[in-house]
Amino acid sequence: MSILLLVPLLGISIFLLGLLVWTIFKHLLTTDVPSALKHPVKFRILDCLFIYGITLGSILEKLNICSMPTFARFVHDRLFRKTNDPKVVVTDLHYGTIPVRLFQPKATSSNSFGGIVFYHGGGGIIGSLDYHHNVCVFLARETDSVVLSVGYRKLPYYHFPVITTDCLNATIHFLKRLKSYGVDPSRVVVCGESIGGGLVAQITQALVGRTDLPKIQAQILIYPVVQCINFQLPSTHQNHNIPFLTWDFLIMCICKYMSIDLSWKDAILKGAFIPPETWKKYRKWLSPDNIPKSFKKKYKEPQFPGCFNETAYLEAKHLLDVHHTPLLADDETIAQLPKAFFVSCENDILRDDTLLYKKRLECQGILVSWYHVEDGFHGCITLFDKQIFSFPCSQKILNAVVSYIKGL
Known part of the structure; x- marks a missing residue:
């Protein structure tokens, strides 16, 4: 036997x-x-x-x-295990069906605490409250802020637009209850990395014009996903095989979350799903012309978009939805956004997404700060305290974020 x-x-x-x-x-x-x-x-x-x-x-x-x-x-x-800090009280809650985690500094403050709403990365596939736990502990402790980490629902059971609606609903719920958490309503920022950075853009746009809620003081976007239209930018060519977000993994995440069959991968990469009139309208925001020359190392601009494929358009047209692609928001909305802090990494396929959205805000008069990390790579901030697997760039980014928040 x-x-x-x-x-x-x-x-x-x-x-x-x-x-x-x-x-x-x-x-x-x-x-x-x-x-x-x-x-x-x-x-x-x-x-x-x-x-x-x-x-x-x-x-x-x-x-x-x-x-x-x-x-x-x-x-x-x-x-990688989460760790606790004696200076931070951690509480698991549910806002309706949405799991959230609250990080509250123990030390009493003469003034109210600041507030941070944090949206984690992972492309809807990886990432969680536990995996990003230590980042939130660090932010709460170092900025003397109450941090709300949103554990939005993910794949395989939840698809577009669940992640956005979960984060929006959790953020609104938190904003309505700031005083019960000891948070100063004038000192709330939203922060996210990767898809979470894209969520920062989506949520701040969705809250424009809301007079019933405290205004967001600032938005912090760490190597964000702000468009899924032009995959022929300099950074996608230069960094498409650099972990931990390769071309293949990025497209897989997008297709799975947007319920698009992976057989349309090439059409999406070449832009064949984009109608000519749509590209004509949005080219001014999505063109490589908006990327500074110093970032176009050995870059030869390909013909983009490819020959229009109507069947591909019918399959992937929701990628053009402004609610999923915040870079396409109208000027009036962009002009009302809070000031922003961008973090980009040189060795990141999404580097140019950051540069495009940064310029978009600057053109509408939004006060923008930018921190670029030459030795940085996608997803690096979660490794900041992982001992033998930590990298200098990880701590540099978190220190920059903390410095920005404390300077508000």
């Missing part, structure tokens, strides 16, 4: 080992490691772990054992 049990165990072990070997080869053959990056070996190990987890999750999903997003979050949340 014991021998019979050993057979499947041996088979599983061989399979997992084979997958590990495949992961290492895939990493070595496809991954670009930036020369400016500190600790490249550490970076390679993390990428192998990332590829391994996503691939194993995809296999389990095809076997109908477990969805890839669920497995990826399970591994993510256990790979």
Whole structure:
């Protein structure tokens, strides 16, 4: 009997080992490691772990054992443990069906606390309240602010526009109850990274004109996703194989969340789903012409958009929805937004998204601050306290965010 049990165990072990070997080869053959990056070996190990987890999750999903997003979050949340700080009280709550986590500084303050609404990244696949726990503890402690982290519902069960509506509803709920949390209504900022940065743009736009709520003092966008239309920008060409947001993973996240079949990947990348009249209208905001020359290293602008494909348009037209692509908002809305702090990373496929939205706000007279990290990469802030897996850029970004908030 014991021998019979050993057979499947041996088979599983061989399979997992084979997958590990495949992961290492895939990493070595496809991954670009930036020369400016500190600790490249550490970076390679993390990428192998990332590829391994996503691939194993995809296999389990095809076997109908477990969805890839669920497995990826399970591994993510256990790979790096959350830590508690005696100076910060942490409370798990639900705003209706939306799980949130409240971080309140213990120290008494002569004035009211500041308030931060935080939207985590992860593309709707990875990222969670637990994985971003330590970032929120740091922000609460260092800025003397009450931090609300929104645990919006994600894939595989929830699709567009659930993430946005969850974050908007949680933010409104928090804004209506600031005094009960000891928060000064004039000192509330919204902050997010990656898809969370895009949510910052969406939420601040959605709240424009709301006279029944306290006004947002500032918005902080850390390498945000603000458009899913032009994937032929300089940064997408230069950084499309740099972890932890490659071209393939970015498109997979977008297609899964927007319920678009992955067979339309090439049409989306080439812009073939964009009607000519739509591109004519929005080109002024989405063109590489808006990117400074210093960021166009070895960049040869391709023909964009590609030949229009009406079938692709019917499949992916909701990518053009202004509620999903805040870069397309009208000038009147943009002109009423709060001041902004942008963080961009040189080795990030989304670097130019930040530059495009930054210019969009500047053109409408919004006060903008910008912090660019030469050795930074996508997703790096969550590694700031991960000991052997931390990077200098991670701490630099968080320090810059804290400095900006304290200077408001």
